Amino acid sequence: METLAMHISNGIIDGPVAAVFAALALAVLTFCVLRGRRDLDDRLAPMAGLVAAFIFAVQMLNFPIFTAGVSGHLLGGALAAMLVGPWVGALCVAVVLVVQALVFGDGGVAMLGLNITNMALLGTAAAYLLIALLLRVLPRTKAGLAVTAFVSALVSVVVASQGFVLQYWLGGTTDLGGNLTGLAGTMAGVHLLIGIGEGLITATTVVTVAKVRPDLVYALRALKPAVPVPAVPVAGGAR
Numbered sequence: 001m002e003t004l005a006m007h008i009s010n011g012i013i014d015g016p017v018a019a020v021f022a023a024l025a026l027a028v029l030t031f032c033v034l035r036g037r038r039d040l041d042d043r044l045a046p047m048a049g050l051v052a053a054f055i056f057a058v059q060m061l062n063f064p065i066f067t068a069g070v071s072g073h074l075l076g077g078a079l080a081a082m083l084v085g086p087w088v089g090a091l092c093v094a095v096v097l098v099v100q101a102l103v104f105g106d107g108g109v110a111m112l113g114l115n116i117t118n119m120a121l122l123g124t125a126a127a128y129l130l131i132a133l134l135l136r137v138l139p140r141t142k143a144g145l146a147v148t149a150f151v152s153a154l155v156s157v158v159v160a161s162q163g164f165v166l167q168y169w170l171g172g173t174t175d176l177g178g179n180l181t182g183l184a185g186t187m188a189g190v191h192l193l194i195g196i197g198e199g200l201i202t203a204t205t206v207v208t209v210a211k212v213r214p215d216l217v218y219a220l221r222a223l224k225p226a227v228p229v230p231a232v233p234v235a236g237g238a239r
Contacts, residue, residue, distance in 0.1 A: 007100070008115055008164065010108030017171030022113025028121050029094055036087035039218075047216055048084045052092040055080065058201065059096065073194075075160060077123030078131070078153035079202045083209065085218040086128040093120035118163035127156035135223045145210055146203040148219075153202035154195035161191035 040048075055076035076096065080089030094116050100106040107115045130152040138144035165184045168176075176183055210217050 007097075007107035008111040008118075008167075010110045011173060012108075013111060013114055013167055014171040014173055015110070017167060018111055018114055020113075021117050021167065025094075025113040025116040025121065029091065029116070032087045032090045036085070036091060039085055039088060043216060044084055044088060044218070047218075048088050048092055051076075051080050051083050051089070052095050054205075055093060056096045056099065059100070074198050074201050075119050075123050075157055077119060077156045077160070078127035078149065078198070079205060081124050081128040081152070082131055082149055082202070082206050082219045083217060085222060086124055089128070090120045090124040093124060114164075114167050118160045118167075122163045123156040123160040126159040127152040130155055131219050132223055135219060140220070142207050142210070145217075145220075146207050149203040149206040150199035153199040154192070157191045157195035157198050158188055161187040 055074060058074045059076065061073060076093050077089065080092045083089070084092060097107065097115050097120060098112065101109050101112050101115070131148055134148040134151060135144075138148060162184060165180065165187055168183065169180050206217065210220065214220055
């Protein structure tokens, strides 16, 4: 299980598959840059730097998963999506992953495209889709915001882990004897526990920011609550 972590090391996935995902990650990140430029303003630009720095710092703190004999840390996709939006958020997480791989050796440099795809792109996208849904149905109170942050963070971690399962199925260098279902179940189970920790960190951080400066929470600004259509009274029968 130690070798099947979210930060994929060199040699776990073969070269051709790693190259394909590197090209995919580069293409999607380029689109994020183009799309994210529309959102950048005096609030979002400095906030993006703070979010990237916060994710980088918190990822250095691991919490143990005693039932699996491994440890986990914040991935940051849901946190970034809530505070700076999906496009800039994906870029923030990607920058953190690049620095970790190049400076600290956390994840192989040759596997960088795979790690960015899983944690920066899949994780952030899954989180924002859930955020967009939940903020339209839950009350915009502290409790509603906390539930949104927690659920989106938990699900994003599990989705990112299943991205690794797909990549391993396409180009894993160790034969699992056809037991891909077992790998998927193991990854989902362990990362479900990691997701609980991530959800608590994300919910606490987002609610704290929202208390002080709700205007800095991108999701609250960009996602408007659903407005019910008022019923039109009909007199004297339908016309």
